[in-house]
Amino acid sequence: MFTGIVEELGEVVALEPRGDSARLTVRGAVVTADAGHGDSIAVNGVCLTVADAEGDSFTADVMKETLDRSSLGALRPGSRVNLERAVRADQRLGGHIVQGHVDGTGEVLSREPGEHWEVVWLSLPANLARYVVEKGSIAVDGVSLTVAGVTDDSFSVSLIPTTLELTTLGRKQPGEPVNLEVDVIAKYVEKLTAATVKGVSA
Template identity: 75%
Template sequence: MFTGIVEELGELTDLLALRDAARLSIRGKTVTEGTRHGDSIAVNGVCLTVVDVDDDIFTADVMKETLDRTALGSLVPGARVNLERAVRADQRLGGHIVQGHVDGTGTVAAREPAEHWETVRFTLPPGLARYVAEKGSVAVDGVSLTVAALHDEGFSVGLIPTTLNLTTLGLRRPGDPVNIEVDVIAKYVERLTVAHRADAAS
């Protein structure tokens, strides 16, 4: 489990394309401290299992389904990525519950700079819109964000300078793809209420 509080901006140093998978090599000085084979690190919001660690570079295997369903497949060496290690039980939950299981990809629709922050609007796949609520939580490229407003095709958020400077969201431009993970609680609530309604109708 993760919190959506990015620990550092890392760099993709290599991407080895395989027939039905890929192996990513990523530099991250902070997240590699104490990291071992089998540990979990979220890369742009995608939970990946560490295969190997060499100094400040870790490698992780990504299967085809993950490449198809996330924006990881569009990365090229040199790309900056958001990195977060799995949260420990004794840590503060600074953001919200993020599983690292991306629900789909959206795009940056528009950016509106202001004096002290920036409003960024994202598109959403139609099937995910029902899980996003104003003032609710959503993870974009692994960053825990509060939804400022809803739109016909997506939502907008307000980004403070810290988020703009310390995550990839400060680098994204209109048209760029982003990973979206909606609040898992919303999905469970829907699942339970649908089952309840079905039982009541039978």
């Protein structure tokens, strides 16, 4: 599990296609400092398992399901990525519960600079729209954010200087894809409520 608080901006070293999967190598001194085989590291919000760690880089296998649901397949050597290690039980939950299981991708629609922040609008897939509410939480490329505004097919977030400087969201331009993970609690509530309603109807 993760919290959506990015620890560092890493850099893609290689993305090697392997049929219906790929092997990704990423450089990141902070997240690899104590990384070992089998550890979990979120790359742009996608939970990946460390297959090998050497020096300041780690390698992970990316399966077809992950390539289909996320934007990782579009990465190239030199691409910057958000990195976060799995949270420990004794750490503060600084953002919100982020599983690293991307629900789909959106696209940056526009950027509206303010004096000390930016409002960014992003597209919202129809199958995820019901889980996104104003002032709710959403992970965008692994960054825990609060939804500032929402329409039927888009939502906005306000990015503070720290987020603009220390994550990829400060660099994303209109038309570029982002990984989206909605609040898992909303999905559980929907399922439990549906089961209750079904039971009452029966």
